[in-house]
Amino acid sequence: MLVTNNKIINAVNWAGKKLNSVEQRIVLGATALATQPFFDYYNKNVDEDTRKVSAARTIAKIIAGTAVGIAVRLLFIKGFRKFSNYDLKIVSGNIEQILPKSKKDIFVPIFAKVKKGMTIDEFKNDYENYIKTGGVIGASIAMIATNFLLDAPLTNILTNKITSHMKLSDNNKQKEKEACNAEV
């Protein structure tokens, strides 16, 4: 299939340049909220109350995980970028080497080979991908701690809030049924 529509070509190119781990996390979180709780709620293999609690916990886990995941990724990408400022050594129109702008720019890959003939725009694009990847690697390591310190407690708090709301709903049903019983 040959693509002639420039809008599609531009959209695909945009996706490759702009989308990364943060955007992926947002999409996963949003689609998870739309699908996962229903799998738990309609799981006929366990009793009704367990199903409800399982669904509540799933919703809490998604909200907590997505919020913390996005925040940590953004923070670490920003941090990685702050220490990745570069200068380029250009010889005869070709980028020979990437050099750190100052001593604090420790994340500049000074031994990385840049393809001959690469334009400045192409390099900037690749470097942006490099920064985002480096940031997410740092975030993944940090998330070992944040998963325990933030994710899990936030999940428990949100699960409590959701199940307490469920309990109220069941109490209302209980009252209705007792009223119904009194009339009989």
Add this chain to the structure above:
Amino acid sequence: MQKSSLFQKSLTKIWDTYSKDVGKSLIHLGAVGWIFGALAQIGALAFNKKIDKEEKNFLFPQEIADGIINVGLYYTICQGIKSFADKCVDKGKFIPEFVHSAYEKLTANKNLFSQAQQTQIFDSKKNLTKTLNAVTDSAFVKNLPISTQNFITNEIKPAAAKLSGWKNGIGTLATFGASVLACNIITPYARNIIASKIQSMTGKKTYYDYKAYGKICSFSQSKTFSKFKI
């Protein structure tokens, strides 16, 4: 000459592996992220004293199954779909028309290159990425006559750049779609089946028969649920 430290080698590895292929970084880092997330959830559940043993009996297998299946399916499905997408681009099945035209021009002008050079450019199996990268490589181009160099610079190099951007974009979108499929559709379905099987093997009774209380339109809340104050 400055020696490359382990830290700089790592940075170079990140540059080499992920700067041109966002989809690959999403797959690898996504899998790592899910592993850490699963370990955290299992740990938090283990240390949560407020969830009773009966509920942990179900939630533990669910969390463990969730983790293993999530990571395994994520990697397998994402890698599989991305590889398929990459292959479609490399074989010329799904590419911009401009790139296809440039490739056709290149194959039509094979005679500009020697037999050895043609072997270098064209693989036995059609692979647009390899071919266009090989023919635009500066080490390859500098040995060619000026007219051939001009042909490559004007006709082939722009197409090679466009193909690189296109392939990266397709790989990214394929990984996005695959990750949604793996994490949010296949995984929850699979984990519930497996966790329920594990629970049934432990012999836990989970169903409270409200009819046993003797009333039709009122029933007591199950012990399991009423205890659920986390």
